[in-house]
Amino acid sequence: MAAAGLDWVGIDQQHGWNAGHDCTDLVAAVRAGGAHALVRVGWNRPEEIGRVLDAGADGVIVPMVESAEEARAAVAAARYAPEGRRSWGATRSPYTSSPSDPAAANASTACLVMVESPAALDRVEEIAAVPGIDGVFLGPFDLSLALGVPLEQLLAxxxxxxxxRRVVAACAENGVVAAAYGGTPARAQLLGDHGFTVLAVGADDALFADASAALVAQARALG
Known part of the structure; x- marks a missing residue:
């Protein structure tokens, strides 16, 4: 997938098949394919954020952030001092030849926080203004559930x-990326029309299922 030309590949440790497992090999595979590796951690916990960054991830997507305080905690976990509290260690991923330079790592590591609840939406301007946040990542499925609004209505x-519009405006006001999970090209298009510029356009399970169904159809047609 990474070698197909995708800009980034998300490795999901919250709901995906990688949840509860080490992501070092997946991160290495994505980066070897020429894409950026972003990992959605299971929760906003410093040990989870530090672990995936130690594995070589280019950045983290932190779920269920609902306040500026929680956003600051995510930034602190993703940055070495003096910008944060990430612990430095000489041993990193076996796929890197040397440990990270703290200043270079701080400059090149992305920290995106997810807005996916009414509380987060109410404070999205404060969240987007937190120093060190690189972007706000919209979780439309959880947000639609929490607001009691069908997903199609939320997107429309x-x-x-x-x-x-409020999320995109908060990002623009603070010069950070407006990102979102689409899951399909059609939903990604709707999100792009709203102004989101970093988009998850598909998921591996759906891609494999669709490709397998197409292959079966072609094979049946051989007669």
């Missing part, structure tokens, strides 16, 4: 005070 709402 282009009103002045719509949830998606």
């Amino acid at each position: 709402d282009r009103g002045e005070g719509s949830a998606l």
